Amino acid sequence: MVKYISMILCVFLLSCSQQEEPQPIQEKESLPALHIQPEVYHLGDIKEGEAAIATFLIRNNNKQAIELVDIQASCGCTAAEPDSYLIEPNGFTQLKVAVDTTAKQKGIKKSIFITDSLGNKATAMLTFNVISNPHLKMGAVKGIFDGECASCHYKPLIGVIKPEKLYDVGCAMCHGEAATGAYAPSLRHRNIKMLKTIITQGVGKPQMPGFGLAHGGPLSTQQIHTLAHWLSNLPEKP
Ligand code: HEC
Ligand code: HEC
Known part of the structure; x- marks a missing residue:
C-alpha cells in the first residue's frame, strides 16, 4: 500500500517537476x-x-x-x-x-x-x-452592355445622379480611379463637348460603346451632361 502511494506521489512529483522545468531554448x-x-x-x-x-x-x-x-x-x-x-x-x-x-x-x-x-x-x-472571372469569356466583339456584362457595366449606372458616383460605378474600372487613365485614356480636364459626344455615342469599339439611352446605353442626357461637366472641371493632376 505504502509502495503504491509513493508510486503515485512519485508520478505526481515527476509530472510537476517536468512542468516546472524551463523549456529548452530552440538552438540553431x-x-x-x-x-x-x-x-x-x-x-x-x-x-x-x-x-x-x-x-x-x-x-x-x-x-x-x-x-x-x-x-x-x-x-x-x-x-x-x-x-x-x-x-x-x-x-x-x-x-x-x-x-x-x-x-x-x-x-x-x-x-x-x-x-x-x-x-x-x-x-x-x-x-x-x-x-469566377467574367472577363475570361470576354470575346473580342462582345460589348460591355451585353448579356452578363451588363450586371456590372450597365445596371449600376441606371438612375445614379451624382457625377462622382456615376464615374465610380461606370468608368473608373477602365479609366482609372482618379480618371488619370488605366486601361483607357485619362479623362481629367478634357473638353466638355468632346466628353459629351463620346460618352453619348462611344468610339465605335465594344469596350467604349455609346452610354446614351439612344445608343443603347444606360445614361440619360442629363446624367451625361452632369458627368461631362464634372470631368471637364477636374484639375489636370489629382
Ligand atoms: C462582376 C462584375 C463584372 C462583370 C460581370 C464584367 N465586368 Fe468588366 N470589369 C469589371 C471590373 C471590376 C473591372 C476593372 C478591372 C478588374 O477588376 O478586373 C472591369 C474591367 C473591364 C474591362 C477593362 C479591361 C480590364 O481587364 O481591366 C473591359 C474591357 C471589360 N471589363 C469588359 C467586360 C465584358 C465584355 C464583360 C462581359 C463578358 C464584363 N466586362 C463583365 C467588372 C465586371
Ligand atoms: C470597359 C472599359 C470602359 C468603360 C467602362 C468606359 N470606357 Fe471610356 N473608353 C474606353 C476605351 C478603351 C477608350 C479608348 C478607345 C479608343 O480610343 O480606341 C475609351 C475612350 C473614352 C473617351 C475618349 C477619350 C479620348 O481621349 O479619346 C471618353 C471621353 C470616355 N471613354 C469616357 C468614358 C466615361 C465617361 C465612362 C463612364 C461613363 C467610360 N468612358 C467608361 C473604355 C471604357
Whole structure:
C-alpha cells in the first residue's frame, strides 16, 4: 500500500517537476538543414485565368554551400523558379511559384518539393481559391452592355445622379480611379463637348460603346451632361 502511494506521489512529483522545468531554448542546430518559408502560403482568392504567384524563401542552414538539384511541384501547371540555384551557408534565395488558374476550383493545394546537393529535402504548400472571372469569356466583339456584362457595366449606372458616383460605378474600372487613365485614356480636364459626344455615342469599339439611352446605353442626357461637366472641371493632376 505504502509502495503504491509513493508510486503515485512519485508520478505526481515527476509530472510537476517536468512542468516546472524551463523549456529548452530552440538552438540553431534544431533548424532543418534545408528550409522553405513559409511552410504554408495562403494566397486567398484568385480570379480564374490570372496567375497565382507566391514568393517563398529557401534557407540553407548548413555550414557549407549547397546547390538546389531538384525542384518539383505537385502538378505540371506550376512553375517554380529560384533566383539562384546556389545558396551560401546560412544564406537564402527566393523561390517564385506561379500557378495557372484556368478552370480550377476552390480549395486548391499545391505542394513544392526541393532537394539540395547534400540530399536534404524540404516541402512547402501553396493554397488558394479560384473565383469566377467574367472577363475570361470576354470575346473580342462582345460589348460591355451585353448579356452578363451588363450586371456590372450597365445596371449600376441606371438612375445614379451624382457625377462622382456615376464615374465610380461606370468608368473608373477602365479609366482609372482618379480618371488619370488605366486601361483607357485619362479623362481629367478634357473638353466638355468632346466628353459629351463620346460618352453619348462611344468610339465605335465594344469596350467604349455609346452610354446614351439612344445608343443603347444606360445614361440619360442629363446624367451625361452632369458627368461631362464634372470631368471637364477636374484639375489636370489629382
Ligand atoms: C462582376 C462584375 C463584372 C462583370 C460581370 C464584367 N465586368 Fe468588366 N470589369 C469589371 C471590373 C471590376 C473591372 C476593372 C478591372 C478588374 O477588376 O478586373 C472591369 C474591367 C473591364 C474591362 C477593362 C479591361 C480590364 O481587364 O481591366 C473591359 C474591357 C471589360 N471589363 C469588359 C467586360 C465584358 C465584355 C464583360 C462581359 C463578358 C464584363 N466586362 C463583365 C467588372 C465586371
Ligand atoms: C470597359 C472599359 C470602359 C468603360 C467602362 C468606359 N470606357 Fe471610356 N473608353 C474606353 C476605351 C478603351 C477608350 C479608348 C478607345 C479608343 O480610343 O480606341 C475609351 C475612350 C473614352 C473617351 C475618349 C477619350 C479620348 O481621349 O479619346 C471618353 C471621353 C470616355 N471613354 C469616357 C468614358 C466615361 C465617361 C465612362 C463612364 C461613363 C467610360 N468612358 C467608361 C473604355 C471604357
